[in-house]
Amino acid sequence: MIPQFVVEHSPALMVVVxxxxxFVAPFSGKVSHAAxxxxxxxxxxxxxxxxxVLASDVYAHGTRIYxxxxxxxxxxxxxxxxxxxxxxxxxVDQMGALMLVIAAVSxxxxxxxxxxxxxxxxxxxxxxxxxxxxxxxxxxxxxTGDVFNFFVFLEILSIASAGLVAFRIDGGPAVEAAxxxxxxxxxxxxxxxxxxxxxxxxxxxxNMALIAQRMQFTxxxxxxxxxxxxxxxxxxxxxxxxxxxxxxxxxxxxSVTALLVVASQASLYGLFRVVFSLYGVVLNAACVGWFxxxxxxxxxxxxxxxxxxxxxxxxxxxxxAISQTGYMLLGVGVGLAVLGxxxxxxxxxxxxxxxxxxxxxxxxxYKGLLFLTAGAIFYRVGTYDLNRMGGLGHxxxxxxxxxxxxxxxxxxxxxxxxFASKLMIYxxxxxxxxxxxxxxxxxxxxxxxxxxxxxxxxxxGPVLPEYRDVEEVPLPMLAGMGILxxxxxxxxxxxxxxxxxxxxxxxxxxxxxxxxxxxxxxxxA
Amino acid sequence: MIxxxxxxAIVALLLIGLATIVLKQNLIKVFLGLVIVESAVNxxxxxxxxREGGIAPIYTNAPEGTMVLPTPQALTLTSxxxxxxxxxxxLSFAVIVWRKYGSIETGFMRRxxx
Amino acid sequence: MxxxxxxxxxxxxFWNPVAWILGAAVAGAIxxxxxxLGERGYKEGTPQEEPFLSGNPEPGGGLLHVRAGNxxxxxxxxxxxxxxxxxxxxxxxxxxxxxxxxxxxxxxxxAVVVFR
Numbered sequence: 001m002i003p004q005f006v007v008e009h010s011p012a013l014m015v016v017v018x019x020x021x022x023f024v025a026p027f028s029g030k031v032s033h034a035a036x037x038x039x040x041x042x043x044x045x046x047x048x049x050x051x052x053v054l055a056s057d058v059y060a061h062g063t064r065i066y067x068x069x070x071x072x073x074x075x076x077x078x079x080x081x082x083x084x085x086x087x088x089x090x091x092v093d094q095m096g097a098l099m100l101v102i103a104a105v106s107x108x109x110x111x112x113x114x115x116x117x118x119x120x121x122x123x124x125x126x127x128x129x130x131x132x133x134x135x136x137x138x139x140x141x142x143x144t145g146d147v148f149n150f151f152v153f154l155e156i157l158s159i160a161s162a163g164l165v166a167f168r169i170d171g172g173p174a175v176e177a178a179x180x181x182x183x184x185x186x187x188x189x190x191x192x193x194x195x196x197x198x199x200x201x202x203x204x205x206x207n208m209a210l211i212a213q214r215m216q217f218t219x220x221x222x223x224x225x226x227x228x229x230x231x232x233x234x235x236x237x238x239x240x241x242x243x244x245x246x247x248x249x250x251x252x253x254x255s256v257t258a259l260l261v262v263a264s265q266a267s268l269y270g271l272f273r274v275v276f277s278l279y280g281v282v283l284n285a286a287c288v289g290w291f292x293x294x295x296x297x298x299x300x301x302x303x304x305x306x307x308x309x310x311x312x313x314x315x316x317x318x319x320x321a322i323s324q325t326g327y328m329l330l331g332v333g334v335g336l337a338v339l340g341x342x343x344x345x346x347x348x349x350x351x352x353x354x355x356x357x358x359x360x361x362x363x364x365x366y367k368g369l370l371f372l373t374a375g376a377i378f379y380r381v382g383t384y385d386l387n388r389m390g391g392l393g394h395x396x397x398x399x400x401x402x403x404x405x406x407x408x409x410x411x412x413x414x415x416x417x418x419f420a421s422k423l424m425i426y427x428x429x430x431x432x433x434x435x436x437x438x439x440x441x442x443x444x445x446x447x448x449x450x451x452x453x454x455x456x457x458x459x460x461g462p463v464l465p466e467y468r469d470v471e472e473v474p475l476p477m478l479a480g481m482g483i484l485x486x487x488x489x490x491x492x493x494x495x496x497x498x499x500x501x502x503x504x505x506x507x508x509x510x511x512x513x514x515x516x517x518x519x520x521x522x523x524x525a
Numbered sequence: 526m527i528x529x530x531x532x533x534a535i536v537a538l539l540l541i542g543l544a545t546i547v548l549k550q551n552l553i554k555v556f557l558g559l560v561i562v563e564s565a566v567n568x569x570x571x572x573x574x575x576r577e578g579g580i581a582p583i584y585t586n587a588p589e590g591t592m593v594l595p596t597p598q599a600l601t602l603t604s605x606x607x608x609x610x611x612x613x614x615x616l617s618f619a620v621i622v623w624r625k626y627g628s629i630e631t632g633f634m635r636r637x638x639x
Numbered sequence: 640m641x642x643x644x645x646x647x648x649x650x651x652x653f654w655n656p657v658a659w660i661l662g663a664a665v666a667g668a669i670x671x672x673x674x675x676l677g678e679r680g681y682k683e684g685t686p687q688e689e690p691f692l693s694g695n696p697e698p699g700g701g702l703l704h705v706r707a708g709n710x711x712x713x714x715x716x717x718x719x720x721x722x723x724x725x726x727x728x729x730x731x732x733x734x735x736x737x738x739x740x741x742x743x744x745x746x747x748x749x750a751v752v753v754f755r
Contacts, residue, residue, distance in 0.1 A: 179619075182618070183546070183555065188740070193566050222748070243729060243739065302725065308715065311707060347650075386707030420654070423654055457704075464704065495647040
């Protein structure tokens with residue numbers, strides 16, 4: 001059905017299509033609103049389709065290598081190059097494919113939503129340019145096999161996100177949030193660039209697989225590891241480097257916030273890729289693993305406790321995003337801590353990693369959904385202040401249903417998807433260290449308590465006089481939320497299907513460093 | 526000793542830049558600190574590729590002898606371009622903060638907290 | 640095949656979402672049954688339909704709604720010491736954000752170099 005040509009070149013096309021569309025978007029807006037909607041929506045649809053095609057190909061046939069500037073993947077290492085992959089290489093293994101699925105589904109539903117929610121605003125041409133650049137950055141980050149290329153996509157993503165965070169100036173705070181976010185992420189990017197320079201100086205290579213193969217774990221490598229891990233942990237919003245997250249998440253337009261969640265997950269992917277594929281068992285897995293675990297536990301506890309007293313619904317959800325990131329760090333950190341210990345890894349390490357990765361995809365879906373519902377409420381009510389809301393359940397029934405689905409999923413209530421991944425994390429982490437598991441459960445309870453409060457104050461109670469004539473949001477916004485809600489319910493009802501087909505291969509690909517190296521250096525599986 | 530002079534300069538620039546970011550209140554100065562850090566990183570990349578007595582890596586009609594490494598130069602160029610975009614965006618943010626808050630001191634920029 | 644679709648293996652245990660849903664449906668049916676046994680003989684259009692507020696008139700204009708700021712007051716008050724410290728850490732100052740990031744980087748660097 002899909003031409004072989006498209007499948008073959010999908011890694012390049014999925015970056016090229018949004019990149020080109022991004023720069024055509026402002027011009028199409030000069031023609032008409034409809035032309036821009038068709039262009040932006042169409043480009044995003046094609047991009048998502050390409051990402052899904054690539055992901056399904058990876059799941060069916062193993063790691064895909066795409067070499068820019070060469071006729072075939074077998075030329076990843078040219079014969080006359082002395083064993084160095086001189087070209088820029090995209091290497092998508094099952095872990096990357098998992099991230100592609102997440103990015104494709106979320107960004108598609110977000111664009112459907114934003115075509116309606118942003119319609120009344122000005123500057124839409126630039127908005128969609130930045131939006132599509134963000135998608136480009138995310139897709140590039142999760143598929144590249146080259147550290148410098150990773151940095152470039154990271155910067156594309158940061159610049160586009162900072163622009164979007166500040167997009168609705170809103171009297172200044174949005175720009176304040178963007179400055180905080182952008183100064184930190186620029187510093188982080190420079191740290192990453194120094195690390196890249198260290199790798200290049202030591203190993204004469206920028207290709208991740210080659211660096212991994214030649215990895216000596218010298219003192220300089222330790223410095224590079226610290227720079228990389230701290231920067232990416234900051235970019236994914238781990239406590240205590242999370243301060244930018246609530247600011248940026250609460251000030252960005254809601255559709256953008258839903259995409260910012262995916263951007264954070266892409267940074268998380270980068271963190272895991274560096275720790276597992278670049279270093280693997282070479283590093284002192286227990287030490288780094290415990291560092292990740294401690295960050296995870298801190299994120300869970302501080303995130304959820306800071307969420308409880310919040311008045312701004314998006315700021316509250318942003319703190320929950322931090323808290324949920326903690327679960328992923330916890331799950332994968334446990335996997336990392338036992339990476340060198342085969343029996344432990346088999347007994348619970350893989351399961352913990354699967355739980356953590358499953359939580360990534362679940363979180364992207366339900367947190368995206370929750371931010372979109374917050375945006376829908378803002379669209380009709382014009383405020384994010386929980387104290388000024390109430391009784392909206394009478395008029396915005398579908399939004400309420402979607403909110404309930406998202407809230408129950410994030411709180412880990414069966415049968416929604418958050419429960420499945422949290423159950424995997426609880427049980428496997430319990431085998432590693434029971435105290436961590438108990439903390440994770442307590443955090444889940446606090447999450448539920450917090451969302452009960454949000455639900456009560458937004459939707460319950462009598463119709464407030466000021467919101468008497470509030471209506472349901474337009475259909476495209478409901479459709480965007482509906483896609484995510486369907487995914488949340490589906491993943492909750494058939495968790496094992498998702499785990500077996502998507503998540504378990506990703507966890508094993510992540511833990512198996514040798515396979516990744518061999519796949520890239522031999523030109524694809 | 527003289528060979529490691531660039532690295533001394535890099536560390537010095539890094540420290541100056543970071544100190545500027547942390548100690549200066551004025552947003553423009555904070556951004557200039559970022560630019561200094563960026564220069565340090567660029568210097569680091571370029572000096573990685575330097576070979577003593579090397580010539581520019583242009584293959585057409587090149588005389589015999591060692592060439593400096595081209596890859597770090599490409600990286601540096603890319604990083605400079607990204608740095609320009611970053612600085613431009615940050616400065617435009619500063620303009621808006623100046624207009625809306627009436628000050629570009631970081632101490633005034635604390636409406637989002639808690 | 641049905642097993643793969645329905646049972647989530649969690650390493651030490653398993654979970655079956657469909658069985659859970661069936662259980663929830665049964666519980667819901669019982670609840671609905673009890674609900675259906677409720678009093679039918681009330682008189683429409685009389686004060687019997689109104690909520691019981693000790694005979695006081697029902698406040699209108701949104702006064703009946705408990706706003707978000709009033710929820711969990713007790714929890715926040717009991718945890719006051721914790722929140723005082725935690726919230727005051729979130730200064731909103733750019734410099735603090737940068738310092739935290741640099742501090743954690745340095746800490747991690749030391750940890751990686753020392754623990755070998």
